[in-house]
Amino acid sequence: MNDLWHQIFNFSDYGALLGLVKNSLVAGAILGLVGGLVGTFVVMRDLPFAVHGISELSFAGASGALLLGTNVVAGSLVGSLLAACAIGALGIRARDRNSIIGVLMPFGLGLGVLFLALYKGRAANKFGLLTGQIVAVDTVQLSWLAGTAAVILILLVILWRPLTFASVDPEVASARGVPVRALAPLFTIVLGLAVAISIQIVGALLVLTLLCTPAAAAMRVTASPVKAPLLSTLFATVSVVGGTMLALGSSIPISPYVTTISFTIYLVCRGIGAVRTRTTWGRRKALPYAGQSEARTEAPAARLAGKG
Amino acid sequence: MISLRDAALSYGERVLWRDLTLEVGRGEFLAVLGPNGSGKTSLLRALLGQVPLSAGTLTIDGRPPRRGSAIVGYIPQQKSLAPNTPLRSRDLVRLGIDGHRWGIGRGGPAIRRRVEELLADVGAAPYADVPVGMLSGGEQQRVRVAQALATDPRILLCDEPLLSLDLNHQRAITELLDRRRRTRDTTVVFVTHEINPILAMVDRVLYLAGGRFSVGTVSEVMTSQTLSELYGTTVDVIRTGGRIVVAGAADASGSSHHSGSAKEAGT
Ligand SMILES: Nc1ncnc2c1ncn2[C@@H]1O[C@H](COP(=O)(O)OP(=O)(O)O)[C@@H](O)[C@H]1O
Ligand SMILES: [Mg+2]
Secondary structure: OHHHHHHHOOOOOHHHHHHHOHHHHHHHHHHHHHHHHHHHHHHHOOOHHHHHHHHHHHHHHHHHHHHHOOOHHHHHHHHHHHHHHHHHHHOOOHHHHHHHHHHHHHHHHHHHHHHHHHOOOOHHHHHHHHHOOOOOOOHHHHHHHHHHHHHHHHHHHHHHHHHHHHHHOHHHHHHOOOOHHHHHHHHHHHHHHHHHHHHHHHOHHHOHHHHOHHHHHHHHHOOOOOHHHHHHHHHHHHHHHHHHHHHOOOOOOOHHHHHHHHHHHHHHHHHHHHHHHHHHHHHHHHOOOOOOOOHHHHHHHHHHHHHO | OEEEEEEEEEEOOEEEEEEEEEEEOOOOEEEEEOOOOOOHHHHHHHHOOOOOOOEEEEEEOOEOOOOOOOOEEEEOOOOOOOOOOOOEHHHHHHHHHHOOOOOOOOOOHHHHHHHHHHHHHOOOHHHOOOEHHHOOHHHHHHHHHHHHOOOOOOEEEEEOOOOOOOHHHHHHHHHHHHHHHHHHOOEEEEEOOOOHHHOOOOOEEEEEEOOEEEEEOHHHHOOHHHHHHHHOOOEEEEEEOOEEEEEEOOOOOOOOOHHHHHHHHOO
């Protein structure tokens, strides 16, 4: 029992270990920021399946790079972008999109497995691409991560408002002149970039823990378009950085720590959301038809504004 | 405000309507009726500049229609918003003001005041901070009206805005639109299955059916003779107790049977 505990949590020589994984912590913080923001749109646009599909091709790219001895981040970027382009070009409609992803996903995974089988290097590298790793982030990789993250953030800042509009209310957005159709493949590319850097830390199988869970949790507790992405970012960062720090010194991959934190946050948010729905938001619905009278209704509105 | 000359719209071989010549004046309330698939929504899409006419000309306020024009407000055919949509009523209205602009956009007090005003005008202030996904159909539709009025448009295009609303909410929404038209001289193009809720305010009716159309006042268009000609089969229009009931092959208004309309749409 005690042995098992020490396998999972081991904090001896913690200070020295922390120094070793400084790069990973920085990478984790970057991923938290990117994952939290991109995840907001993943949930709004109902794209978790696309995330999963892209990540398998990204994995194929990364393992191909590992086999060839080239830059792994660059490899996963290539895989991601190919997947994003395929989905963007072939899957305009939601139904087409899902079946195309369903076709691409096993192909990518199979290709990745082939590359890894041929690879003769360290086994930890292989496993890491699927289930996450913390020590393998060297300075070159970190600069690739940071550079890609910067591109993602710049694109997001530019696209933010029209992308929100197009995601939640496409008909009116289109009538107001938002290029709704062009934004879909554009966002898929942003998503591809985000997936490519996420798999470096959490692994291809667990990317959704960064690109979906935190945003879904945030949207349970707030409907404010400002607070939702902020909370989502906070949740994602806490999950990755916290997971990395807990995983230090243990012999277990980082991903179970990250996914557990992320999932716990989601459960808590779901609970809070359920209570909110039944009390504040729900109580309003119990009121009789409000008509045009304004006076008595200011109170619940103000109460929500404080928390919303 | 809206001028159509010999206009036609077709998707490939399929002609929805042709030879449509119509002037809609300032402050006019035009109802667009017709069975499913007769091209009502497509007409609005043409007015929005989203689909080009296949023949003829169309001008809005003297100019060709342009996507994103601020003088046109739009209420889409109802589709309720996802329950977890991270937007409150006020945010949806705000998107109507500046949602098409690039960047993040921090809002600012002027925009916030404008949103409050718009919400108050349609009586949606009580649920300004409620997530849109949690609004009832009628509440969502009020917020939609506020959103459509965000740019202070001179033309309002409404696509079946009364669908699945109960009578109270139907009345509330039509009164909102009618008041806007009377106080601000806004032209209203109102696509509907059901003419009775708007009988009191309709100036003219455009009835689309089977590739043909008929335009005129309610008493001109909603007659057994006109509709029978349009549909090419016997249609009875009965006026009873201030209501209009259409009975026959195509029930596109009055006590409408949707199966009948759907069958008609296939022809
Ligand atoms: N983009 C499109 N391409 C091809 N056909 C279309 C398109 N949009 C609509 N249609 C067809 O045009 C017909 C009219 O559609 P619509 O204008 O939505 O009718 P309504 O709103 O009167 O029910 C329908 O049969 C529909 O299938
Ligand atoms: Mg329609």
